[in-house]
Amino acid sequence: MSDRPVPPVPEDGKLAANITHFARALRKAGLRVGPGRVIGAIRAVEAAGFGDRRDFYWTLHAAFVSRPEERAVFAQTFRLFWRDPRYLEQMMSLLLPSIRGNQEERRAAAAERRAAAALLDGMIPEGVEPPPAPEEELQIEGDASGTASGEERLRTLDFEQMTPSEMAEARRMIAGLRLPVPPLLSRRTAPVARGPIADWRRTIALSVRRGGEIGTLATRRRRDRPPNLVVLCDISGSMSHYSRMVLHFLHAVANARGAGGWARVHAFTFGTRLTNITRHLARRDVDEALAAAGAEAQDWQGGTRIGACLHAFNRDWSRRVMGQGAVVLLITDGLDRDPPDDLAREMERLHLASRRLVWINPLLRWQGFAPRARGIAAMLPHVDTLIAGHSVASLAALGAALSTAAGSGERDRLLALPRG
Known part of the structure; x- marks a missing residue:
């Protein structure tokens, strides 16, 4: 991480708004952040203060991170949101991923791309002014937002024809899909109260307990097993x-x-x-x-x-x-x-x-x-x-x-x- 000082959080009532938007970005990036955690984070920052950047980072980390795999996403979202006033240019460059590199670089790049996509999906935080974009870029951004489709249209839209924002939404829809499969009938059997296969061994064992008298016939049925x-x-x-x-x-x-x-x-x-x-x-x-x-x-x-x-x-x-x-x-x-x-x-x-x-x-x-x-x-x-x-x-x-x-x-x- 860079050693540049973190811009101070505004003292004019914008602390809660910035933390709320930061929490919204974390939720879009995949973290389980609800209103209760947002309120807890605001109260924790008010109690701990935010004069030191490390204290501020770990205060929000304790409030929002609950799983080990969420640490990288939180770290990159925090860096982009709180540390660099010109973060918008950097986030746009991160949306073109590279699939080469060592394991640590791939993990950081994946977290950065998710953080950038989540931050760009919402409004710009208060107190942070993005760099002025050229007129051509603004026109392209307007065209992309105009082509946003509803959920029904997105379900039938060809992957090759999707815009980057539509691809991100399609990936979220795909993440909720499941692939059910009918189980296979195994040759192994399991004891049941009433089954099609007589279980003579268990029937004899039960009769021994009753003094040799055969009462109810024990039965079995074939088990179900999932395929590969x-x-x-x-x-x-x-x-x-x-x-x-x-x-x-x-x-x-x-x-x-x-x-x-x-x-x-x-x-x-x-x-x-x-x-x-x-x-x-x-x-x-x-x-x-x-x-x-x-x-x-x-x-x-x-x-x-x-x-x-x-x-x-x-x-x-x-x-x-x-x-x-x-x-x-x-x-x-x-x-x-x-x-x-x-x-x-x-x-x-x-x-x-x-x-x-x-x-x-x-x-x-x-x-x-x-x-x-x-x-x-x-x-x-x-x-x-x-x-x-x-x-x-x-x-x-x-x-x-x-x-x-x-x-x-x-x-x-x-x-x-x-x-x-």
């Missing part, structure tokens, strides 16, 4: 807008309470090579998780070799993560450079190893889409369900697609179209 979810996400250049939003969705699914009904969620990215990002998605902070995943996957926004990457998955990972009826989500547009015969062979092997193979293809958003590309034509016969993944609504419909056992009508329609 395996995700293969294309991060090539043609999929960059969609893969980032899908990874936000997968982070929400992987970090849902009880994994949302899944036994485990395994995530892989591929472009020109396969990368396992499962451990990165397990982080609770979504920005930090995606920054770490981006640093791990060196082929981000590069070329596409779907066949070679599926071969690497089938060879190295299939037996580890595909056991016991895993459901597979394949997120790609199907535009591949590998020979179609090799791609079809790897897709068939992946399909045979999975309980259900769902292909999420953003190209389905176009009316009149037909499987004319060789890669798409090679992949299509080996999937169970085919849906679009270009909007919040299409991701929300994924749960309904997984809950039905029927095949995909869209896949059957495309298979019936003439090729060439």
